[in-house]
Amino acid sequence: MGVILECLNLGFRYGKSVILKDVSFTVEAGLFYAILGKNGSGKTTLLHCLNGILKPDTGRVELDRQNLVLLSRQQIARRISLVPQEHLEIFPFTVLDVVVMGRAPFLKMTQAPAPEDYQLARDALRMLDAENLAAASFNRISGGERQLALLAAALVQASRIMLLDEPTNHLDFNNQFRLLAQVKELCRSRQLSVVATMHDPNMARLYADRVIMVGEGRIVAQGPTAEVMTTANIDTLYQTRTFEICGPGNKKLFLPQAATAGTDIDH
Amino acid sequence: MAKSRFFVVFLAAGLIILFLTLLIVGRFAITVADLGSMLDAFFSGRAVAGDLVTKQLVFWWIRLPRTLMAILVGMGLSVSGAVYQALFRNPLVSPDILGVAAGCTFGAALGLVLPGQNYSLIPLLSLSFGLLAVTMTVVIARLISVKPVIVLVLAGMVILSFFNALLMVLKYFSDPYEELPSIVFWIMGSLSRVTWHDLMILAPTVVIGLIFFMAMRFRLNILSLGDIQAKSLGLNPSLFRLVLIFISSLIVALTVASCGQICWIGLIIPHMARTLVGPDHQRMLPVTALLGAIFLLGADGLARSLSTAEIPVGIITALSGAPIFAFLLYKNRGSGWV
Numbered sequence: 279m280g281v282i283l284e285c286l287n288l289g290f291r292y293g294k295s296v297i298l299k300d301v302s303f304t305v306e307a308g309l310f311y312a313i314l315g316k317n318g319s320g321k322t323t324l325l326h327c328l329n330g331i332l333k334p335d336t337g338r339v340e341l342d343r344q345n346l347v348l349l350s351r352q353q354i355a356r357r358i359s360l361v362p363q364e365h366l367e368i369f370p371f372t373v374l375d376v377v378v379m380g381r382a383p384f385l386k387m388t389q390a391p392a393p394e395d396y397q398l399a400r401d402a403l404r405m406l407d408a409e410n411l412a413a414a415s416f417n418r419i420s421g422g423e424r425q426l427a428l429l430a431a432a433l434v435q436a437s438r439i440m441l442l443d444e445p446t447n448h449l450d451f452n453n454q455f456r457l458l459a460q461v462k463e464l465c466r467s468r469q470l471s472v473v474a475t476m477h478d479p480n481m482a483r484l485y486a487d488r489v490i491m492v493g494e495g496r497i498v499a500q501g502p503t504a505e506v507m508t509t510a511n512i513d514t515l516y517q518t519r520t521f522e523i524c525g526p527g528n529k530k531l532f533l534p535q536a537a538t539a540g541t542d543i544d545h
Numbered sequence: 546m547a548k549s550r551f552f553v554v555f556l557a558a559g560l561i562i563l564f565l566t567l568l569i570v571g572r573f574a575i576t577v578a579d580l581g582s583m584l585d586a587f588f589s590g591r592a593v594a595g596d597l598v599t600k601q602l603v604f605w606w607i608r609l610p611r612t613l614m615a616i617l618v619g620m621g622l623s624v625s626g627a628v629y630q631a632l633f634r635n636p637l638v639s640p641d642i643l644g645v646a647a648g649c650t651f652g653a654a655l656g657l658v659l660p661g662q663n664y665s666l667i668p669l670l671s672l673s674f675g676l677l678a679v680t681m682t683v684v685i686a687r688l689i690s691v692k693p694v695i696v697l698v699l700a701g702m703v704i705l706s707f708f709n710a711l712l713m714v715l716k717y718f719s720d721p722y723e724e725l726p727s728i729v730f731w732i733m734g735s736l737s738r739v740t741w742h743d744l745m746i747l748a749p750t751v752v753i754g755l756i757f758f759m760a761m762r763f764r765l766n767i768l769s770l771g772d773i774q775a776k777s778l779g780l781n782p783s784l785f786r787l788v789l790i791f792i793s794s795l796i797v798a799l800t801v802a803s804c805g806q807i808c809w810i811g812l813i814i815p816h817m818a819r820t821l822v823g824p825d826h827q828r829m830l831p832v833t834a835l836l837g838a839i840f841l842l843g844a845d846g847l848a849r850s851l852s853t854a855e856i857p858v859g860i861i862t863a864l865s866g867a868p869i870f871a872f873l874l875y876k877n878r879g880s881g882w883v
Binding site for chain 1: 631634636760761762763764766767769770771773774776777778779780781819823824825827
């Protein structure tokens with residue numbers, strides 16, 4: 279599998295505070311990467327460096343062996359899409375209007391989307407079984423449906439790499455797993471590389487092929503999920519003690535120590 | 546799509562009918578027959594009959610430029626408002642948010658107070674101070690350079706208050722019998738001072754501006770998603786915002802410099818258009834332009850024909866704008882946006 283995206287000794291600062299330091303990893307085609315870390319560990323900053331929204335202070339990001347800073351925003355946008363964490367309150371666009379915006383990097387400055395572009399947008403919604411959302415107002419659908427719409431927009435936009443910023447943030451218990459399963463399926467069927475920041479190590483354990491652990495702006499551990507997802511690494515990352523429990527199908531899941539305190543349930 | 550096309554045709558027809566009607570309506574009666582003989586005289590090169598001379602003067606030098614100006618100003622202000630609302634992703638934004646109008650008003654008041662009574666200086670001062678105000682806002686925002694959108698709005702508030710304060714200073718020191726009333730009247734906004742000269746300056750700016758905004762219709766959609774989304778979709782939001790701010794500020798400054806402050810159009814007309822055809826700029830920009838023209842044309846028609854003394858059109862737009870806005874808020878409740 280070829281490397282498409284490479285992060286080399288990346289460093290980033292906001293003013294004087296160092297957010298990222300000496301971060302290096304590679305992204306290969308068709309794999310699902312999870313970035314784990316505590317709140318404020320620099321996960322989102324790292325994601326924004328990967329598609330050039332933020333310019334690194336040291337080191338560089340290479341897309342197909344080309345330095346990101348040498349590529350135009352449009353060239354990057356055709357290959358890398360981003361689904362941001364916040365669902366911004368916008369004008370009451372329809373879902374189809376939002377999805378078709380993913381075609382922006384392929385249109386000329388003064389061009390508006392043509393019927394073919396709308397067709398691509400509908401196809402993307404169909405792929406995620408969300409066709410029925412097309413005419414709904416983006417502001418009036420649920421968090422999970424919004425996430426699907428934004429995922430469809432990202433699919434319409436870029437075929438190589440998709441960056442997801444805490445994709446399960448606004449979703450209910452069941453939808454979190456459904457969404458990640460859909461993302462994983464896209465990874466496999468379309469040779470799409472996915473890089474997602476996540477809060478829940480168990481989600482990463484279940485769906486990611488590779489895990490990158492970021493603590494205080496540095497990489498704590500990285501590699502294939504089975505190798506990296508150990509209680510020792512998770513303990514260091516979250517500065518707690520974790521226990522391994524056995525889920526269905528002999529899948530190992532984790533519980534932090536805090537979960538064992540005060541859990542006596544009155545029967 | 547079909548719905549929005551229907552609205553565009555319907556509104557364009559309404560605009561043409563209103564335009565032709567308002568050429569006839571007014572304190573000074575000009576009939577259709579009069580217009581016919583004027584046109585006849587114009588094309589045949591003959592002199593017009595005695596009683597028509599005054600009518601012809603009124604028609605050519607007052608009524609025609611004034612009605613055309615109402616259309617241009619209505620379109621310019623309402624579309625600038627729509628662009629600003631997309632730029633700042635905020636439905637409460639109107640084109641004077643960055644202090645353009647406040648700067649223009651101060652400039653005009655300065656021109657009225659300065660000794661020498663040089664009236665040709667007023668629009669020039671007004672335009673310069675309007676553009677100066679926006680430039681100051683943009684520079685302050687760039688110096689701060691975090692959270693670009695919010696900082697622009699805050700910097701705009703700083704500049705707006707500053708120029709309003711300067712205006713108060715001018716008012717305080719101006720002569721209460723001569724200068725103060727003219728400042729107050731000027732601020733209210735009126736199309737009564739319009740000349741062909743104003744029209745010649747404003748027309749190309751508004752037309753080029755509207756064509757540019759229309760060309761950028763899809764990019765405006767993207768920009769209204771916010772900077773992070775816009776960037777990851779391949780757009781350069783800062784550059785884009787700067788260009789759009791410059792063009793719409795120029796339109797607003799030229800408008801205020803020749804007609805004073807005409808409030809509410811930039812705020813309510815985009816809302817009306819969005820209520821009719823939705824937020825997609827491909828559909829709402831043409832509807833916004835047509836509605837703006839109709840609204841100001843109608844308001845100006847009332848302003849000059851309601852009473853013997855001319856009412857400043859700014860009063861009419863403000864009086865009608867407030868209840869219309871309240872109604873729109875009520876109608877759009879629960880759209881997840883207001």
